[in-house]
Amino acid sequence: MALKVTFGNGGAYTVASLTNLVDQETYKLLDEATTQTKTGSSLNSGIVQAAPGAKIAVGYNADTNSFNFDVTTAWNSVKNVLAKSDTSENLSFKDIVHVDVHLGGTGSSNVEVLNAKRGNISTGSGNDTVTVSLVSNEKFWSNAFNVDTGAGNDTITFKAGKSFNDTSAEGTGGILAQAVNGGAGVTDGSFTNVTINAGAGDDKIDLSGVKLASSLVTGGTGIDRIIASGGADTFVFNLGDMAKSSATDSIEGFNASMDKLKLVGTVIDNWAVRIDDSDTILTYNVTGEHKGEKIVVAGVHLTGSDWFTA
Numbered sequence: 001m002a003l004k005v006t007f008g009n010g011g012a013y014t015v016a017s018l019t020n021l022v023d024q025e026t027y028k029l030l031d032e033a034t035t036q037t038k039t040g041s042s043l044n045s046g047i048v049q050a051a052p053g054a055k056i057a058v059g060y061n062a063d064t065n066s067f068n069f070d071v072t073t074a075w076n077s078v079k080n081v082l083a084k085s086d087t088s089e090n091l092s093f094k095d096i097v098h099v100d101v102h103l104g105g106t107g108s109s110n111v112e113v114l115n116a117k118r119g120n121i122s123t124g125s126g127n128d129t130v131t132v133s134l135v136s137n138e139k140f141w142s143n144a145f146n147v148d149t150g151a152g153n154d155t156i157t158f159k160a161g162k163s164f165n166d167t168s169a170e171g172t173g174g175i176l177a178q179a180v181n182g183g184a185g186v187t188d189g190s191f192t193n194v195t196i197n198a199g200a201g202d203d204k205i206d207l208s209g210v211k212l213a214s215s216l217v218t219g220g221t222g223i224d225r226i227i228a229s230g231g232a233d234t235f236v237f238n239l240g241d242m243a244k245s246s247a248t249d250s251i252e253g254f255n256a257s258m259d260k261l262k263l264v265g266t267v268i269d270n271w272a273v274r275i276d277d278s279d280t281i282l283t284y285n286v287t288g289e290h291k292g293e294k295i296v297v298a299g300v301h302l303t304g305s306d307w308f309t310a
Contacts, residue, residue: 003038003085005069006030007050011079011098013141017120018082018100029080038085043067054078056096066090066110075115076137088126098142108152115161117192118142125151127201134210135161136191143191143213151200153222158194158229159209160187189213190231198224207233208253216262219249228253234260234309237295239284244292252298260309261295268308275301 008018010028018029034050036043036058048056054077059068071078071094080098083091088107092114093099099119103109108126113119115135123130128149136143147156189210196215198205202222207215211230218236219226223243226235228251235251242249251261261282263271272285280302284293 001084001086003043003067003083003087003089005036005043005067005081005083006032007034007048007056007078007096008080008082009051009054009078011141015098016118016142016144018080018098019102019120030082038067047072050078056081061092064090064110066092066112068092069094069096071095075135088124088128116145118144120146122148123150123152123154127152127154129155131157131159133159133161134187134189134192136186139191144193144195146195148197149199149203153201154198154203155206156196156198156203157206157209158189158212160189162187189229194229223247224249226251228255228259230255232258234262236262236264238264239266239290239293242284242293242295244294246294246296248294248296250296250298254297254300254307256300256302256307259307261297261307262309264310266310268305271308273302 008030012027015023015027024030034048043058045059048058050056053073055072056078057070057072061068075095076097078096081093081096083101085103087105088109089103090110091101092112094114097117099113099116101111101121103123105124106126109123109128111121111130113132115133117136121130130147130149132145149156189212191213193213194215196205196217198219200221203219203224205217206227207229208227213231215229215233216236217226217233219241221241270284270286272283274281278299280297280300282295284290
């Protein structure tokens with residue numbers, strides 16, 4: 001399936017995904033009249049009108065070989081966008097409340113989502129890059145992002161968005177304008193729950209730019225580098241995900257007062273805890289094929305058991 005991008009303005013506080021067919025019909029989430037379909041290597045550029053007073057500029061950046069979708073009216077004037085393709089793509093979305101992107105293929109995708117409140121992003125088996133900046137106007141409707149990057153050496157970054165009254169924000173409309181329903185303009189992620197599955201490969205996951213309400217992060221197999229958010233993070237490891245050498249999965253910015261290591265299928269006594277300078281090294285210490293697998297928790301000395309969950 002070639003790249004297809006559809007906008008819409010329907011919704012309900014219960015809607016978590018734009019691909020749910022029942023919700024699509026019930027709440028009129030998407031308007032097929034707004035659909036942009038890739039033909040060959042191009043999309044029609046210009047202005048798409050999602051609703052009265054809701055416009056999106058569609059463009060192509062030859063330098064990055066990417067399609068850009070930038071709301072030119074007020075933040076919250078365009079509620080939804082769903083982008084789907086069987087192949088890899090380079091896509092950028094700005095100032096849309098709910099962004100769902102589902103890509104496939106073995107090529108490397110680059111997905112940039114700026115100033116969004118919620119969304120779901122999945123990519124294929126290439127070396128993919130996903131960048132999300134967060135903004136929210138209230139807590140009642142969903143504030144959640146799910147990212148699944150499949151196999152490949154992927155890079156996933158969450159950062160703060162631009163607040164509604166930020167005079168440094170680009171453009172004459174967009175997020176500079178008043179939010180339709182007012183809003184807090186919260187950009188630090190403190191309303192947002194994030195779930196990440198980075199799949200196989202040597203991945204980098206950086207949450208340091210936000211203070212998430214919660215995160216559930218699974219790096220998968222490969223040597224992964226994870227940087228915690230300033231909020232409550234849970235890092236999930238399955239036996240077989242980690243290496244037995246010192247070049248193994250690592251976590252930076254771990255806060256022992258609120259963060260957790262979810263070490264699936266184990267108990268805390270299965271792990272040898274060793275302090276190495278400023279770091280803690282956890283080693284699986286049960287006889288069998290996984291004995292010796294390690295996790296490095298950088299810059300913190302783990303004591304007690306509060307950091308552990310199964």
